[in-house]
């Protein structure tokens with residue numbers, strides 16, 4: 064059991080309010096992703112949960128117990144840092160075993176647990192090496208190993224994949240999801256990359272300037288964004304926002320439509336435009352269509368599209384899949 | 397500058413550089429050589445360079461006549477004592493400034509450095525009188541205290557620059573892993589900072605060993621370290637070049653050797669990080 | 673990294689250093705300032721009385737004082753010129769490729785590790801002595817009359833000794849700065865047709881300017897307090913030819929036991945050092961933000 068609850072959690076650095084007051088509950092065993100642009104306060108929120116920073120106001124509960132004033136080590140959470148924060152003077156075994164050593168476990172017990180963790184993470188052959196002798200992916204795994212040996216109540220990850228190259232990142236994403244499926248422990252994962260959020264999360268928390276914009280499953284956020292910010296942040300390529308004239312016809316201030324919900328045709332349609340760059344991914348093609356001097360609409364079409372740069376095209380949004388927003392940016396349902 | 401250089405150019409520079417290097421080093425070399433001569437040969441004209449009767453008699457005479465090793469030991473105690481004491485005070489302070497920086501950290505650091513810029517002569521009289529009244533004149537304890545305070549800003553500063561290179565996340569990781577402050581400092585910070593602490597120790601031993609204002613003004617026969625002992629050769633009786641050289645050689649040898657290990661730290665420690 | 677708990681710990685851990693330095697700075701400074709307003713001679717204990725600015729008046733109207741300030745500047749200036757120019761040339765030389773770079777570097781740096789009393793006495797006796805010194809011998813070889821350095825050019829001799837001690841420091845710092853110069857910049861200039869001389873003046877020297885300033889400021893701080901070299905070579909003489917401010921205060925207070933007058937001199941020395949320190953601190957402070 065390890066549910067984490069935040070009640071009105073607030074953080075100020077001097078006069079600057081970074082987190083103005085957040086309420087959030089995280090269920091036991093959930094994989095929760097905090098996502099938002101850089102500087103929105105994701106790391107700060109994670110560090111508040113970890114106990115590495117004091118809250119300015121509010122309460123943090125773990126399993127119903129108030130831990131607001133508890134030292135980081137006593138909260139039973141493990142953290143994986145962006146830089147991995149491995150101890151450079153200790154071997155891989157020393158790094159993974161350090162939390163157990165601090166907990167005062169016997170040498171044999173430490174040894175056994177370290178070996179078990181190393182086996183799970185494919186690190187057995189590297190146990191005697193120093194961190195500087197490992198590749199980025201291996202270091203990442205050592206950091207994870209150090210977190211799992213303690214069998215913590217929950218894991219905290221702060222952008223753990225951002226220092227890896229693209230291919231490795233996809234791999235580690237799968238490994239982390241696999242790990243969560245095995246351990247079934249609560250995980251809180253911070254990233255600015257919405258693809259990571261969409262692919263890994265049970266529940267996504269979208270943060271913007273220290274506020275929660277929306278909480279929900281990946282598909283909920285994708286299909287029913289609560290507001291313009293979430294609509295624009297989740298999804299790649301981004302949702303298209305159509306001009307005010309079109310929006311007014313649908314009784315909204317802004318209307319958004321995802322690239323896959325627009326029909327493109329060379330003969331007829333609702334909006335006339337000129338085909339620009341087409342990105343061929345093989346399975347799909349993203350066509351960037353200029354519909355006004357300063358407006359471009361991205362359309363997702365089949366992989367074998369034969370549109371050429373400069374072709375005149377017609378676009379027709381799917382009326383049933385429009386996202387309508389009022390003047391405050393709130394979704395109209 | 398990994399560019400191939402013509403051999404001729406390289407030979408030219410080799411010759412110039414060695415000539416200049418040896419010229420700069422020559423006074424030290426000459427002192428060492430003279431220490432192995434007899435007093436007569438030391439002032440011989442023309443001077444003999446290598447072909448003289450090498451003797452160790454100066455070294456024994458210096459010890460017999462003036463209890464050289466007492467002063468040597470004073471130097472060791474004073475320089476090591478003040479450095480170690482300084483480190484004990486400075487490590488926690490540098491830890492605080494490097495890992496829990498506050499709004500005033502920078503000001504505190506700058507203020508500490510500014511105390512180093514106080515000319516010693518400005519506080520000579522009060523220190524002299526306070527020491528006289530406290531019975532600390534001509535004691536090793538007194539000098540250890542003064543030199544600790546003298547060098548404390550440099551020690552704090554050097555440790556601070558070394559500690560700052562240790563990512564705070566590693567200490568936070570240790571904290572998450574269950575380490576208390578004590579474990580954090582013993583198992584993580586200190587092992588990671590060993591090279592930095594060693595360099596700091598080295599440079600400060602050198603500075604304290606060669607300190608020649610307080611050691612000259614606050615000591616007499618008992619606590620005089622080598623700086624003050626050597627100064628007694630300024631009013632010599634009779635022939636003394638060879639003996640001066642022997643005493644000098646012994647006084648500078650340990651520090652020359654230590655100094656060669658500390659070239660890099662020297663820049664860092666003495667420019668307060670203003671030149672990297 | 674900053675919880676209330678760790679902040680409290682940090683304050684606790686920094687306080688010994690701060691309190692000690694505060695005491696070290698404030699107590700003697702306050703006493704020096706206080707003594708400087710007293711008529712206070714160690715030979716006449718119990719006779720202390722308030723003197724107002726009298727000590728300053730005596731000190732500042734004493735021709736010895738102006739001479740000492742002048743000698744101080746002469747010493748600092750002379751050593752700075754030799755070490756900075758020599759340091760730049762040596763750094764340029766050591767930056768070239770030649771056999772035994774490491775060894776030559778060690779030879780050049782060695783004088784910095786020689787204690788001031790040793791270097792002063794070695795120079796005084798074994799080199800500058802008009803009878804037995806090596807320079808006298810060289811003069812004889814060339815048929816010149818021997819030159820009594822410390823009697824005939826006392827300040828210049830001391831400047832030479834002190835410059836020899838500090839040349840390695842300047843060289844080492846300038847060399848460090850020189851090695852951080854991007855060699856592609858020099859190669860680009862070479863491609864643009866810049867000669868060695870113009871590369872030096874337009875690229876190398878501007879790159880070194882910061883390091884040169886640091887060398888000047890730091891050496892000034894230390895050179896203002898030159899003491900041991902004077903004590904063991906000339907005792908401030910002949911006459912007052914080599915009495916700098918530090919030495920004058922020493923003579924006044926510990927040889928003539930005039931605590932009041934000596935303290936006034938000390939205060940003046942502090943003010944002079946502070947003028948330099950302000951500039952140095954500003955440079956260090958700027959670097960701290962980076």
Ligand SMILES: Nc1ncnc2c1ncn2[C@@H]1O[C@H](COP(=O)(O)OP(=O)(O)O)[C@@H](O)[C@H]1O
Pocket residue numbers: 076081099100101102103104105106107108
């Ligand atoms: N120790 C601190 N002192 C002052 N401001 C801070 C501190 N830590 C973070 N901030 C500020 O808080 C905001 C959120 O930072 P952070 O949580 O690191 O963002 P994210 O992880 O989402 O990129 C940023 O504007 C940052 O400048």
Ligand SMILES: [Mg+2]
Pocket residue numbers: 105106107222
């Ligand atoms: Mg972050």
